[in-house]
Amino acid sequence: MKTNITLLISVLMILLSCSTDLDDNLNLKPNINTVDVIRSDSDLFDNLLEITNNEDRPDKSIACIDFIYPLTIFIFDNNDEYVSTNLVNSDTEFSNLLNNLDLEYSVSISFPITSNLSSGETFIINTKEELKIAIDNCLEEELILECTGVIQNCVLKVGYSYNYDNTYLGGIFEESNGITTLLIDDNSHNGSWSVFYIENELHINISLNDGNSEVTEFFNYDWKVEFLDENSLLLTNDERELVLNQRCDDDFTDCGNFIFEECETEIDSGISEFILDDYSTCIFETLELDDEFQIFYFETEEDATNLENPITSNEPFNNTENEQTIYVKIIDADNDMEYNILITLSSISC
Incomplete structure (x- = not known):
């Protein structure tokens, strides 16, 4: 019984000690001259965002380093005056803190911090310079692996x-x-x-x-x-x-370039009938755009610019010359975006 009581007291002392350490950190009011400050317009600040976000793009996220939480983050204003001490417990909390920071503010991490590499290795970082070196080293390896994966898979x-x-x-x-x-x-x-x-x-x-x-x-x-x-x-x-x-799909060869061929209506006429809507799927697929966007076809660049005189794309269109250039405008109204491309209509002997 005495042993059990001793163990219980020991556990309580450890818990109280951890709690006290965290509370002590939250009560700290550091001076700008005594900490490693990370400016919000610095590469290192961007690196911290990339470690803590969940972006799919490899160049917008860093997966080769994981912070071991909790971390104590100090915030300073544009006059380098202390603002607050913040305890973050996850990538999400850290990312939210960084994203909501005033553009002229700075942060500082309470070093040392512990981190895990993608290899499983745990290491301790004592300064922002060490942090930058660790990120640069792993980022180089990560981007090469990601790019190689895109190529080989x-x-x-x-x-x-x-x-x-x-x-x-x-x-x-x-x-x-x-x-x-x-x-x-x-x-x-x-x-x-x-x-x-x-x-x-x-x-x-x-x-x-x-x-x-x-x-x-x-x-x-x-x-x-x-x-x-x-x-x-x-x-x-x-x-x-x-x-x-x-x-990675099986039909990746279905759409090639933007030269669309149809058989001549008469031998050696150089004239064919084209249903332009038939090419819309390939155009959207090649451009990797949503096929729900509006798409228009024009005979002249001026008409395309002014969105005037579009070709009726679901009816036969006879080219006026072989290898005729058609101007295509795609409109993403929700995001106020326009995409302008050129396609070629080619009349061939069949």
């Missing part, structure tokens, strides 16, 4: 660029056993690509083995990589731009 289809040439729209990259294959119009181009991280930027180096062909001249570059979302990559090199969309 399914095919990548060349998407539509609103800012650059779409000659290879619908081309398909596939990775298998270290060999990269690009399929364009039933022609295969083999090579490789590598993902690396340099000077805080994610890169993909594409190398296709086709000598000095037009294809290699377009693709063979060191491309800077940005995630458009969790399944899409934007590659840029100077003025060049390449959009790659991950496709």
